[in-house]
Amino acid sequence: MMAKSILVTGGAGYIGSHTCVSLRNAGYEVVIVDNLCNSDASVIDRVEAITGKRPVFLQFDMCERDELRKVFQRHSFAAVIHLAGLKAVNESVSQPLKYYRNNIEASTMLLETMDEFGVRNLVFSSSANVYGVPDSLPVQEHFPRYATNPYGRTKLIIEDLLTDLHSADSRWRIALLRYFNPVGAHESGRIGENPSGEPGNLMPYISRVALGKLPYLHVYGGDYPTEDGTGVRDFIHVMDLAEGHVSALQWLEMSPGIAAFNLGSGEGHSVLEMIAAYEDVCGRKIPYRIVARRPGDIPASFADPSLAQRELGWKASRSLHCMCVDEWRWQTVHSAQNA
Numbered sequence: 189m190m191a192k193s194i195l196v197t198g199g200a201g202y203i204g205s206h207t208c209v210s211l212r213n214a215g216y217e218v219v220i221v222d223n224l225c226n227s228d229a230s231v232i233d234r235v236e237a238i239t240g241k242r243p244v245f246l247q248f249d250m251c252e253r254d255e256l257r258k259v260f261q262r263h264s265f266a267a268v269i270h271l272a273g274l275k276a277v278n279e280s281v282s283q284p285l286k287y288y289r290n291n292i293e294a295s296t297m298l299l300e301t302m303d304e305f306g307v308r309n310l311v312f313s314s315s316a317n318v319y320g321v322p323d324s325l326p327v328q329e330h331f332p333r334y335a336t337n338p339y340g341r342t343k344l345i346i347e348d349l350l351t352d353l354h355s356a357d358s359r360w361r362i363a364l365l366r367y368f369n370p371v372g373a374h375e376s377g378r379i380g381e382n383p384s385g386e387p388g389n390l391m392p393y394i395s396r397v398a399l400g401k402l403p404y405l406h407v408y409g410g411d412y413p414t415e416d417g418t419g420v421r422d423f424i425h426v427m428d429l430a431e432g433h434v435s436a437l438q439w440l441e442m443s444p445g446i447a448a449f450n451l452g453s454g455e456g457h458s459v460l461e462m463i464a465a466y467e468d469v470c471g472r473k474i475p476y477r478i479v480a481r482r483p484g485d486i487p488a489s490f491a492d493p494s495l496a497q498r499e500l501g502w503k504a505s506r507s508l509h510c511m512c513v514d515e516w517r518w519q520t521v522h523s524a525q526n527a
C-alpha cells in the first residue's frame with residue numbers, strides 16, 4: 189500500500205519538526221512548506237538523520253498562492269497539518285497587523301487551495317491561549333473562549349473560520365488541537381527549540397541561564413494566588429504533542445465533523461518547580477529574580493485532556509523529569525555544535 193502523504197506547514201519549526209518525526213515513525217510521507225522566518229533549513233537534515241528519510245522541503249511563504257497551488261498540483265495529500273504561524277504574544281501586541289496578515293491570510297490561502305484540490309482533512313495548531321483567563325481548572329474544551337492578545341485572537345478567528353467552513357460544507361474534517369505548553373526535545377538531541385533573541389518561553393530561557401549565556405532568569409510574578417506565588421502551567425513534552433498529531437490524523441479518517449481537543453499533560457507545575465526540576469537534571473544552580481507580572485500573563489492554567497484520551501486514544505506519557513533531561517541534552521549538543 190502506498191504511504192499517505194501529509195502536508196506540514198511550518199514543519200521546520202519547533203513543534204513541526206518533531207511532528208514530522210512522529211509522522212515518519214507512523215509511516216506517513218511528509219512534505220514541508222516553511223518560509224524559515226523562525227527556523228533553519230538544517231532542521232531538514234536533522235529530521236532525515238533521525239528518521240532515515242528526507243522529507244520533501246519547499247521554502248516559501250504560505251501567502252504565496254501560486255507556490256501553494258503548485259505543491260497541491262505535484263502531490264496528492266491525505267491531509268494537512270497547519271502549524272505555520274507567528275507565535276510571540278508580546279510581539280503580537282506591538283505589531284498586530286503582522287500577526288493578522290501572517291496567521292489569518294496564510295490560513296485562508298491554504299483553505300482555499302485545499303478546497304480547490306479536494307483535500308478537506310485538516311489538523312490545526314490552536315492554543316490554550318483561546319481560553320483567556322479560565323474561570324476554573326482544569327480547562328475543558330467547552331469553556332468560554334476569548335483572547336487577551338492579538339496572537340490569541342488570530343487563533344480564535346481561525347477556529348471560528350474553520351467552524352463556519354465546516355457548517356457550509358460538511359465534507360471538511362477538522363481537528364482543532366489546543367496545545368498547552370510544549371517543552372523538551374527529541375531524545376536524540378538533534379532537534380529542539382532554539383529561538384532567536386531573548387526567549388519568550390520559560391524552558392529555552394532557563395536553558396540559556398543554565399548554559400551561562402544569560403546571567404539569571406526573570407520570573408514574572410511572585411504574588412499569584414498559587415502555592416508558591418509563581419505562575420502555574422501545563423507543560424507537555426513536545427514528542428507527546430507531536431504524537432497527538434498522528435492520533436488526530438487517524439481520528440479524522442474515521443470521524444466526519446469538527447472538534448477541539450486539549451493537548452496537555454493535565455498537570456500544573458509552577459515556574460519554581462520547573463526551575464528545581466531543571467537544576468536536578470543539569471546539576472547547576474539556575475539563578476533567578478522575581479520581577480513584576482508580565483501584562484497578559486495569567487496565574488494558572490492546566491488542561492483536562494480526557495476528551496483527547498477518549499476520542500483520539502492519546503495521552504501524554506512523558507514526565508517533567510524527562511522533559512528536562514531531553515531539553516538539557518538538546519541544549520548541550522546544540523551549543524557544543526555551535527561553539
Ligand SMILES: NC(=O)c1ccc[n+]([C@@H]2O[C@H](COP(=O)([O-])OP(=O)(O)OC[C@H]3O[C@@H](n4cnc5c(N)ncnc54)[C@H](O)[C@@H]3O)[C@@H](O)[C@H]2O)c1
Pocket residue numbers: 197198199200201202203204221222223224225226227248249250251270271272273274275290294313314315316367368369370389
Ligand atoms: N510553542 C508553543 O508554545 C505553542 C503553543 C500553542 C500553539 N502553538 C502554535 O503551534 C504552531 C507551531 O509553533 P512552534 O512553537 O513550532 O513555532 P515555530 O515558530 O518554531 O514554528 C512555526 C514555523 O512556521 C513558519 N512560518 C511562520 N509563518 C509562515 C508563513 N507565512 N509561511 C511559511 N512558514 C511560516 C516559521 O518559519 C516556523 O518554522 C504555531 O501556529 C503556534 O502558534 C505553539
